[in-house]
Amino acid sequence: MGLFGLFRGKSDIERLEQEAASNPSAATLAALAERYQAEGNVTRALETAKRAVESYPESDRARNAYQTIRRLQMQNRIVELQRRIEHDPVPGDFEVLANLFYHDLGNHDKAMDLIRRGLASFPKSEGLHFLDGQIRFDRFHSEFIARDGAKSIEHLTEAVRLNPQNYRAILLLARMYGEIGLTQQAREQIAALRRLAPNDETVNAFEKALPPEPLFGDLDDALSAAEQGRGVPPGASAVAALFGVRSAVQRPAADPTQIQAILKSLVDPPWSLGAFAFSTEGQNLGFEVRPDLDGPAWQQALIAIHRTAEVASRRMDIGNFHTGTLDCPTRRIHMRERGTLVMALVARSNSRANEVEAALSHALESF
């Protein structure tokens, strides 16, 4: 960097530092972290990116900045592991790289891709089965999707079959069963834990917290109940409390007056033709439309579109639907889910996508 570039870089950093102090938005913190990284100040880059992610866990901008910085720092290690995987892999290479992507970079997709590739070549890798089970376990606790729970149990069971001494896998398995109310299966795992660690206090507390009787007859019923309730069933709340498990979402206070006021404000912009709110279960929560839009027909269609997307998303094994944009001949539909609330905007087809998205995003922040 030349002298001029050095001064410009410093003034950029000072400006961003001032902005981050007065208005620490996700974008400002991410930009500041990237500037530190560009200047070679690795420690501050990582600290700032971490602060961005912790303050704004749902911000793509913050997450991308953090992942990029971490990735740059780990570049040599990643390249070396990728090279080994391409040429002469052992199960441990997939495991280490997947772990690195999952735990250090927070990139679940990449970690899962690596695990799939690894298991295709090494189906008896205890480590890969454990990691798959662990990621599914974490995913289950973020959205309580039945498929994640079932896959977590499947891979953890396989990890334990391959290595009956795998304490962490048995513990996660016991927790899965306990948290979904399958008391008997949880007790069997607790007995296995006791054989490995007879004096573990957590295991004793865990057994006491289990519901005395099973809450469901089989795994499918138990997982379906968790998915429908988006959380641990009430009968297993003591187990959930012991391990600090929270329900997937806090139900938004669906105050009809507040929703209607927000819908009204969303119809004001010239690009907007209608604003709609409904629950993830398909309950109509209100709409505001311009005179040329058939409100009830659009509301019904939007609920059906959301339902189709939600089902597709789950069957694709990519979790719950979050956002969608649908371009039609003369309309553009933007849809966004927050908790159990879905808001949709029907806009003119020539509207600016980022403007509509910003309005929708801002509206949902009110809940």
Next chain:
Amino acid sequence: MRDVLLELNREVGIKGSMVLTRDGIVVASELGPGLDNDTVAAIASSVVQAFNATLGPLKQSPFFKFIFTAAHGRMVFVATGEAYVAVVLNKDIKIDVSMLSIEGAARRIRNMTEIRL
């Protein structure tokens, strides 16, 4: 058509792609590891058919493009003449860059089908 899909799949973050008609019949498919052809075909087919059936009465059918993001991934559908290109993507990528490639592939497929007709 498969060559176009294979080239598209080489883009960062794209896990697989397929071409299907408006009535949900898969014409070509190139999916990466971990994606089951029958499952993705059934899902893509149901999205295309259900959306167009829903949008028909509102005079908004057929749809041109659908991008949806879920907790752990993305799917994109782009109309290409009488068919759609359906693409499965990672969530952690810049969608704008991927869209250029997807729309380019859709144009190439449209040109192919038009020449054949």
